[in-house]
Structures are given as structure tokens and as C-alpha cells.
Amino acid sequence: MIKKILVGIPPKNHINLAMDEVNGLIDLGYECHTITYTRNNSKLSKLNKLLGVFSNAYALVKKLYKVKPELLYLNSRFEPVGTTRDFITIVLIRTLYWRKLHIAIKTHGSNISILTKQSFFFESIVIPYLSRQVTIWFFLSNEEKDSIAKLAPKFAKKAYVTGNIIDPNRSIKSEAFMENYGLNDNRFKFFFAGRMIAEKGIFSIIRAIPDFKYKDNCVFIFAGNGDDYEEFKAEIKKLEIEKYVYLTGFLPEEECDHFYANTDALVFPTYFDEGFPMALFKSVASGLPVITTQTRAALDHLKEPDHCLWVNGKEPASVAKALNQLYENDALRKKMAENNHSLGLNFTKSKLTEQMHLDFLNAIAKN
Known part of the structure; x- marks a missing residue:
């Protein structure tokens, strides 16, 4: 049973959306903590973007040791840049953070071509690794989940469909x-x-x-x-x-x-x-x-x-x-x-977070 969650939220876009989920989970009895987790400035050089990913991952590890949650829940996107960032971040977390930790990712939009392009990096390294390390991956439509089931069956076992809270x-x-x-x-x-x-x-x-x-x-x-x-x-x-x-x-x-x-x-x-x-x-x-x-x-x-x-x-x-x-x-x-x-x-906040709670329990039981 998870009681404590660390939630990665965006710094400016859709903050209300992320915090509504946090507050809904708190209403259900979870202890929630937050940390900024986001894409880097698109105008930065590739090197500076990579350094930004490492810096954010290090900040996450520090926060994990401070909070000691059972679940890390990240808001992200399923596409080449976002998924690469998630991959690097989770590799560093698993290397530097030695406590037991479930990981959940919610993807706000996706580019399923990441699974169709013949890329050794994604096909043989990134997707298999994330399939093992992520406990539950939330998508926002059945179309995305069904496409993943056809293209990456093992990864699809971690995929669940949710929505966004609207007030x-x-x-x-x-x-x-x-x-x-x-x-x-x-x-x-x-x-x-x-x-x-x-x-x-x-x-x-x-x-x-x-x-x-x-x-x-x-x-x-x-x-x-x-x-x-x-x-x-x-x-x-x-x-x-x-x-x-x-x-x-x-x-x-x-x-x-x-x-x-x-x-x-x-x-x-x-x-x-x-x-x-x-x-x-x-x-x-x-x-x-x-x-x-x-x-x-x-x-x-x-x-x-x-x-x-x-x-x-x-x-x-x-x-x-x-x-x-x-x-x-x-x-x-x-x-x-x-x-x-x-x-x-x-x-509503209550309906969506209650379903997320049930999905957490189901995914953890299968993991």
C-alpha cells in the first residue's frame, strides 16, 4: 500500500491541472509532495538541454531522499524528447536512489511514431528499460493505449487510460x-x-x-x-x-x-x-x-x-x-x-483521482 507520493509538476503550464490531482489524492488520504519536472527551454543547445536533464534528475533524487515516498508520479509526454528525458531521469534515479520506489508517468499527448521508427536507441534500449522500471503509465485516450498494445505488447501491460480534472x-x-x-x-x-x-x-x-x-x-x-x-x-x-x-x-x-x-x-x-x-x-x-x-x-x-x-x-x-x-x-x-x-x-476531481487510486493499486499488485 502506498501512502506517500512525490509528484513532478510543470512550472507554469497547466499548474492547476497538476495541483487538482495532488489535492484530490490528498483528499483520498495520500501524503503528497511536489517538485518541478518539465521540459527544458527549446532554444537551448543540445548540451545545455542534457545538462538540464541531469540537474533536474539530481534535484529529484535529493527530494526523494528527503521525502521517502513509495511512489514517484511524473507528468510528461510520450515522444522522442520527453521520453528520452524520462529515460535518463529514471536511470539516474535507479542508480542513485536505493530505496524501493514505484514510478508512475502521465503523458499529456503522445507521438506513437516513437514505436514505429526503426531506432535501436528506442526499440532496444529506452522502451524495454521503461517497461521494466515504470509501474504504471497513464495515457489520455484508448487510441494511444491500443496503438501501444499493437506495437509494444510488454510496454502496453503498464498502460492505463485516464483523463484530466476539469473544474x-x-x-x-x-x-x-x-x-x-x-x-x-x-x-x-x-x-x-x-x-x-x-x-x-x-x-x-x-x-x-x-x-x-x-x-x-x-x-x-x-x-x-x-x-x-x-x-x-x-x-x-x-x-x-x-x-x-x-x-x-x-x-x-x-x-x-x-x-x-x-x-x-x-x-x-x-x-x-x-x-x-x-x-x-x-x-x-x-x-x-x-x-x-x-x-x-x-x-x-x-x-x-x-x-x-x-x-x-x-x-x-x-x-x-x-x-x-x-x-x-x-x-x-x-x-x-x-x-x-x-x-x-x-x-471531477473526486471521480478521476478515485480511479487513479484504484489503478495505482491494480498496477502495483501486478508489478
Whole structure:
């Protein structure tokens, strides 16, 4: 039986998500301690990144000796960079920390091609080692788990599916909030939140606007920043749709969350390697009608037309068709809102951490 857990959490992105899990586990009777565990700055040289991994691993070992937990729980990603970092970190922990320790990893998104590329490093060293050393590995969709089962059966025995905690109470309906952004008007408000990269479907949204029949009655709000932000702004200007688009730029999570309660629908045509996209499921829990793509956790939890309209995120025409359909059908929007409110109850702190607790016990019993 484990009683004490050391949790590796990110330093700035999705801190609430990580701490909600910590607090939920505390509510179940665990003693939890935290330490920063994250990717290095992408702008650093490879040498400095490697030195950063060693430095973080050493800090983890020091904390392990201080806390003496039965379980180390790390938030990470299953892809070449993140998995290499996890591999190096766990090798150093197993070398320098001599007490019995179970290890859990939760991957926030994955690139399963790590198992399909013919790489001696991953195929013969990294994955076999992690298969032995990690007690339980949480993924955020059945698609990821099923893919792993086909490609790495031994590793798949450690794989479990979980979700992320969603607290809709962090999003408050407020005229003052919208007035602050100059958006307190009668326009129908489509919302997008996330990194501004092409794979999130942002260009498909704006390229759909010219073919959206009701654009004069609507505004498209984009919250976020990212690598393609400047190109995105240039495309808006090129399409001459500036009056239909509102860009917030980067927002702290606590600020951005309020848009879910103050907008009318989410449009999220991502084709990125999503795990459990928070923008999507925060919208669900807030009762927003949704336009999105058939990716991973979305397929696990959403059905069309009960919760969403499916689109092809690479095709603006597909997005435009869904925009028209959703705007025209008030009854469809209301039904989606009701269903999504109900679905959001599946992602409460108590439900998800109770299931994690049971998964911990099951995995440890098998280990």
C-alpha cells in the first residue's frame, strides 16, 4: 500500500491541472509532495538541454531522499524528447536512489511514431528499460493505449487510460469580463483557445469565415500565442476578415478560463497529436456546443450530434459547413449544451483521482 507520493509538476503550464490531482489524492488520504519536472527551454543547445536533464534528475533524487515516498508520479509526454528525458531521469534515479520506489508517468499527448521508427536507441534500449522500471503509465485516450498494445505488447501491460480534472467553476459568466475586452455585444461568439500553430486547425477556421453565411452576426475569439501567430495574423489581413476576428494573444490560464462561460460555442478543428485537450473539455464542462475533430480523447467521450459536430481540421469547407449548421440550429445547440454539462461531471476531481487510486493499486499488485 502506498501512502506517500512525490509528484513532478510543470512550472507554469497547466499548474492547476497538476495541483487538482495532488489535492484530490490528498483528499483520498495520500501524503503528497511536489517538485518541478518539465521540459527544458527549446532554444537551448543540445548540451545545455542534457545538462538540464541531469540537474533536474539530481534535484529529484535529493527530494526523494528527503521525502521517502513509495511512489514517484511524473507528468510528461510520450515522444522522442520527453521520453528520452524520462529515460535518463529514471536511470539516474535507479542508480542513485536505493530505496524501493514505484514510478508512475502521465503523458499529456503522445507521438506513437516513437514505436514505429526503426531506432535501436528506442526499440532496444529506452522502451524495454521503461517497461521494466515504470509501474504504471497513464495515457489520455484508448487510441494511444491500443496503438501501444499493437506495437509494444510488454510496454502496453503498464498502460492505463485516464483523463484530466476539469473544474467549470473556474469559468464565471460576467458582463464586466466581456466589457473589459470590448466584447459585451449581441454577436454570437465562437471561441478557440490553444497554441497558435497550424496543427490546431486555426488556419482552417479563418479560411472558413468567408464562406460562413452568418459571419456579420458573429465574432471569432482566439486566445493564445505560438509559432504561427504572426503568419496567422497576416492571413487574417489577407482574407480581409479583421472585423470578424478578435485576438487576445497569450493569456494566463486563470484569465482565459472565463471565456468558456462567456462565449457561445467552441470551434477546435485540431489535427495535432492531442491527448486530452483542455480547451475542448473545459468547453464541454461549461456546456458549450462544440465543433471539433475525431481525435483521441474526443472519440472516447464525444458523439455527434449529441456533444459536437465532427469536421476535417485540414479542410476549411468542412469547418464552414459545421459553422453554418451550428449557427442555424438553435435546438441542436441547446441539446449539445445540456449533454455537455452532464458529460463534464465525469471529469471531477473526486471521480478521476478515485480511479487513479484504484489503478495505482491494480498496477502495483501486478508489478
